[in-house]
Amino acid sequence: MNTMHRKMGTFALMMTGLGSIIGSGWLFGAWKAAEIAGPAAVFSWIIGMVVILCIALSYSELGAMFPEAGGMVKYTQYSHGSFVGFLAAWANWIAIVSVIPVEAIASVQYMSSWPWDWAKWTHSLVENGMLTPKGLAIASVLILIYFFLNYWTVSLFAKANSLITIFKIIIPGATIGALLFVGFHGENFTYGHSVAPYGWSSVLTAVATSGIVFAFNGFQSPINMAGEAKKPSRSIPVAVVGSVLIATVIYTLLQVAFIGSVDPSMLVNGWHHLNFNSPFADLAIALNINWLVILLYVDAFVSPSGTGTTYTATTARMIYGMQKNGYMPGVLGKLHPIYGVPRPAMFFNLAVCFVFLFLFKGWGVLAEVISVATLISYITGPITVMTLRRTGKHLYRPLRLKGLRIIAPCGFIFASLTLYWARWPLTGQVLFIMIIGLPVYFYYQAKMKWKGFHQDFRAGIWMVVYLLSMMCISYLGSEKFGGINIIPYGWDMIIIACLSLVFYAWAVKSGFETEYLQEANKVNKEMRDRDAIMVADSKQKAAL
Structure with a gap:
């Protein structure tokens, strides 16, 4: 039977989310954020958490309603x-699949600064922030390891990922403790007589470009694995929200520890000039914390590998979901009859990973691409969940969030602002990302003889106008965010917030009861029947 195996519990799903969030982001994020915003980078993580949590709560209700593999590419x-639906799915898939090579790149970059004499050969793995041919070879091997950890079974993936994630929590915890107690300089937080030496606009830019959005993107993994959840109505919201909150605590403490442990002499030219190959390991070496140095170099493989392994699993489910939507060849929707794993989709993603690896070669460049694509995929979640409350009133909702009428528009506004904070011309690359996928969409529409195309296109005009408007505002906006300063700082964000509300209302009103929703009713009904059986069993056991 061509169905997913439901074997993952709440803890395994939360570990999947946390394992995705704590990847290479923790190894580089604190340094990049401090480089952009100085000590005020601590606030960037809090702002990032608020933005992501509003988005994640919207997707949690959707995930509980439709516990399907690759759900994030289906809901819209x-x-x-x-x-x-295609534009959102395409942006989301690009954002997630490119994480796999970026995690391998992160491991190799840390490896390139090994301090031991016998490891001098590793120093040639990276040049000017880009992997050399030798570095690319090692990164390729790591990607293959991620692939084979998922090749046979979901159970193996779940067990391996839970163990890796526990390790990934311990190492950042040890790093925080060691740096705070051994070499903490409290004066760093007011160095230059300001907590925000580059202005508060830099704090906002750090949210979008330093790896914060990139790091928190892992909240999607439990949702995309919902097809394998034992009790999705309970597990998905707990796993999503829990993983985001735990990760926020870890990342905020890591940021504080990083800022405080930098030698004040390194700040003579300002935070912008901090330069590290392996940030936390370099600090540990400077403070002579040898045991931490070894742990960090080990974790530079474990943390990214855990995330890479997780994303290898989730991206395969996304391609599986896109094929079920009619966007991909039928062969990509085939599951292995014994293991229940979409192996053809895995091979397809493997090929794409190698394209990204050899095309970009650097962690920073690829992380920016991920951030842009991620933000585009985020805007559809709040709109979809509120549209379905209107067009799908009959649907069974195991989780109905109170206050979502406020949370959803706030999530849309926050995602729009974060996209703007990413700075021009990075924001302009959104259009290019969308254009790459459109030929695929039109090809499959032509195969289906443009069935329902006109109605679907009318329902999506808002998104085309929205993307063009965002790019225009980004170009004309404040110089603090890379624009030409026609729209001054402050007014730019007010305009975006107001326009976002207009687009939000337009988008929710544009939704309709699609033929795809009628097909999704089957999944929703199965969820309702399953929950009813569980309730009946619980009552029977209680009576006994």
Whole structure:
């Protein structure tokens, strides 16, 4: 039977989310954020958490309603049809699949600064922030390891990932403790007589470009693995929200520890000039914390590998979901009859990973691409969940969030602002990312003889206008965010917030009861029947 195996519990799903969030982001994020915003980078993580949590809560209700493999690439199609559904799915898939090579790159970059005499050969793995041919070879091997850890079974993946994630929590904890107690300089937080030496606009830019959005992107993993959850109605929201909150505590403490442990003499030219190959390991070496140095170099493989392994699993489910939506060849939707794993989809993603690896070669460049694509995929979650409350009133909702009428528009506004904070011309690359995927969409529409295309396209016009408007505002906006300063600082964000509300209302109103939603009713009904059986069993056991 061509179905996913439901074997993952709440803890395993939360470990999947946390394992995705704590990847290479913790190894580089604190340094990049401090480099952009100085000591005020601590606030960037809090702002990032608020943005992501609003988005994540919207997706949690959707994930509980439709516990499907690769759900993140399906939901918008249910509410707005194939055009917006494809754009959202494409952006989301690009954002997630590119994480796999970026994690391998992170491991190699840390490896390139090994301090031991016998490891001098590793110093030639990276040049000017880009992997050399030798570095690319090692990164390729790591990607293959991620692949084979997922090749046979979901159970193996879940067990391995839970163990890796526990290790990934211990190492950042040890790093925080060691740096705080051995070499903490409290004066660093007011160095230059300001907590925010580059202005508060830099704090906002750090949210979008330093790896914060990139790091928190892992909240999607439990949702995309919902097809394998034992009790999705309970497990998904707990796993999503829990992983985001735990990760926020870890990342904020890491940021504090990083800022405080930098030698004040390194700040003579300002935070912008901090330069590290392996940030936390370099600090540990400077403070002579040898045991921590070894742990950090070990974790430079474990943390990214855990995330790479997780994303290898989730991206395969995303391609599986896109094929079920009619966007990909039928062969990519085939599951292995014994292991229940979409192996053809895994091979396809493996090929794409190698394209990204050899095309970009550097952690920073690829992380920016991920951030842009991620933000585009985020905007559809709040719209979809509120549209379905109107067009899908009959649907069974195991989780109905109170206050979502406020949370959803706030999530849309926050995602729009964060996209703007990413700075021009990075924001302009969004259009290019969308254009790459459109030929695929039109090809499959032509194969289906443009069935329902006109209605689906009308329901998606808002997104085309929204993306063009965001790029225009980014170009004309404040110089603090890379624009030409026609729209001054402050007014730019007010304009975006107001326009976002207009686009939000337009987008929710554009949704309709699509043919895809009618098909999704089957999954929703199975969820309702399953929960009813569980309730009946619980009552029977209680009576006994």
